[in-house]
Amino acid sequence: MAxxxxxxxxxxxxxxxxxxxxxxxxxxxxxxxxxxxxxxxxFTSLQFFARTYVTLIRNSPLTLILFFCVFGLQNxxxxxxxxxxxxxxxxxxxxxxxxxxxxxxxxxxRSGVNTIPxxxxxxxxxxxxxxxxxxxxxxxxxxxxxxxxPVGNVIIALTKNTTVAATVGIAELAxxxxxxxxxxxxxxxxxxxxxxxxxxxxxxxxGLFFTWLSRKVxxxx
Amino acid sequence: MLSGVNKHFGDLHVLQDIDLTxxxxxxxxxxxxxxSGKSTLCRTINxxxxxxxxxxxxxxxxxxxxxxxxxxxxxDVGMVFQSFNLFAHKTILENITLGPVKVRxxxxxxxxxxxxxxxxxxxxxxxxxxxxxxxxxxxQQRVAIARALAMEPxxxxxxxxxxxxDPEMINEVLDVMTDLAREGMTMVVVTHEMGFARKAANRVVxxxxxxxxxxxxPETFFTAPRSERARDFLGKxxxx
Numbered sequence: 001m002a003x004x005x006x007x008x009x010x011x012x013x014x015x016x017x018x019x020x021x022x023x024x025x026x027x028x029x030x031x032x033x034x035x036x037x038x039x040x041x042x043f044t045s046l047q048f049f050a051r052t053y054v055t056l057i058r059n060s061p062l063t064l065i066l067f068f069c070v071f072g073l074q075n076x077x078x079x080x081x082x083x084x085x086x087x088x089x090x091x092x093x094x095x096x097x098x099x100x101x102x103x104x105x106x107x108x109x110r111s112g113v114n115t116i117p118x119x120x121x122x123x124x125x126x127x128x129x130x131x132x133x134x135x136x137x138x139x140x141x142x143x144x145x146x147x148x149x150p151v152g153n154v155i156i157a158l159t160k161n162t163t164v165a166a167t168v169g170i171a172e173l174a175x176x177x178x179x180x181x182x183x184x185x186x187x188x189x190x191x192x193x194x195x196x197x198x199x200x201x202x203x204x205x206x207g208l209f210f211t212w213l214s215r216k217v218x219x220x221x
Numbered sequence: 222m223l224s225g226v227n228k229h230f231g232d233l234h235v236l237q238d239i240d241l242t243x244x245x246x247x248x249x250x251x252x253x254x255x256x257s258g259k260s261t262l263c264r265t266i267n268x269x270x271x272x273x274x275x276x277x278x279x280x281x282x283x284x285x286x287x288x289x290x291x292x293x294x295x296x297d298v299g300m301v302f303q304s305f306n307l308f309a310h311k312t313i314l315e316n317i318t319l320g321p322v323k324v325r326x327x328x329x330x331x332x333x334x335x336x337x338x339x340x341x342x343x344x345x346x347x348x349x350x351x352x353x354x355x356x357x358x359x360x361q362q363r364v365a366i367a368r369a370l371a372m373e374p375x376x377x378x379x380x381x382x383x384x385x386x387d388p389e390m391i392n393e394v395l396d397v398m399t400d401l402a403r404e405g406m407t408m409v410v411v412t413h414e415m416g417f418a419r420k421a422a423n424r425v426v427x428x429x430x431x432x433x434x435x436x437x438x439p440e441t442f443f444t445a446p447r448s449e450r451a452r453d454f455l456g457k458x459x460x461x
Binding site for chain 1: 307
């Protein structure tokens with residue numbers, strides 16, 4: 001078992017999964033917020049773009065988006081970022097994960113906007129706040145509060161979806177799990193438990209944190 | 222001060238050729254059966270509802286269609302909603318100071334001081350640091366009135382301000398409104414509170430099916446309504 005742990009180097013794989021998850025979350029949050037603002041903006045062209053983005057990306061498999069990035073953009077078109085192969089793969093892995101989950105983040109934020117009663121916007125207009133100011137002081141603060149729990153769900157899903165990166169040879173937990181099973185079939189169940197624990201360590205605190213946060217910032221009506 | 226001329230709109234035609242002039246300092250109560258367009262009339266005055274034809278002027282100035290001009294005008298028109306609509310994520314005090322600070326560009330300190338005076342006046346000063354959901358309906362509505370007053374409006378619109386309240390809370394809100402009326406605030410009040418209409422109104426406007434059917438001073442209206450529809454309406458609500 002000690003030999004398995006040493007040869008498989010789960011720690012490095014865990015570190016790779018962690019980077020995919022954290023960088024992917026940051027990317028997805030930024031991109032998702034931009035798409036969500038476009039979606040609720042008063043401009044039809046921006047609304048159209050955001051709606052198309054969400055429909056297209058949300059309904060495509062993550063594997064397809066990842067393959068498109070790695071084989072389509074990186075290998076065929078030669079769009080390489082970074083010096084060595086593992087950095088290049090990590091970059092496109094993060095991009096694919098961000099782009100894919102941004103569509104879910106955008107929908108979560110929009111659902112947050114939808115939780116706000118129409119009267120809030122009317123009251124903001126009635127005291128003379130222009131559109132931008134009512135968005136900033138009345139709508140957005142409440143929308144973000146309402147979106148905390150669904151955004152947490154997306155981040156947990158994102159963390160587990162990083163395993164798709166194994167398909168393009170990124171050395172994260174799932175790919176390490178597969179090679180370990182090949183070399184140490186007698187430790188099969190132990191390997192399963194080990195990988196499961198690695199993910200629980202990431203997702204459980206995330207879930208607890210977002211539940212706590214959503215309660216803390218919840219708007220009482 | 223406010224002459225609404227000839228607004229009608231919608232395929233439902235909820236407001237049909239309304240002509241209404243409200244003078245400075247006047248308290249106009251709008252009553253009528255449900256769906257008669259009285260709430261819509263109230264909301265149209267500060268253009269929360271758009272209208273297709275006709276014009277509304279306030280102090281001789283035409284209501285602008287959208288954008289900053291309209292926002293500036295709305296700041297001069299106080300509005301109190303049936304469902305209070307206090308900003309749920311802000312404290313009572315912040316609810317009141319938001320407009321004066323962001324729209325009127327008052328100093329936060331001055332706005333806070335003025336807000337506390339207004340809260341004192343409507344009797345909820347001790348709740349200033351709480352959030353709207355922690356207050357009773359009657360208290361929330363009084364805060365909503367204070368929020369509108371903080372903008373120093375030229376006219377106050379009340380859209381069924383007591384319809385969502387428990388019976389024992391109605392009076393605390395009506396008392397505040399009666400005081401306002403006595404102080405000379407120009408008010409347009411859509412309500413079902415006939416007692417308040419009798420006591421505070423300078424004029425009663427009776428609406429039915431999107432039209433102004435009858436206007437009169439309260440005494441005349443309640444004792445000797447001219448139109449058939451007003452008699453019918455009063456007969457239904459005043460018998461019990």
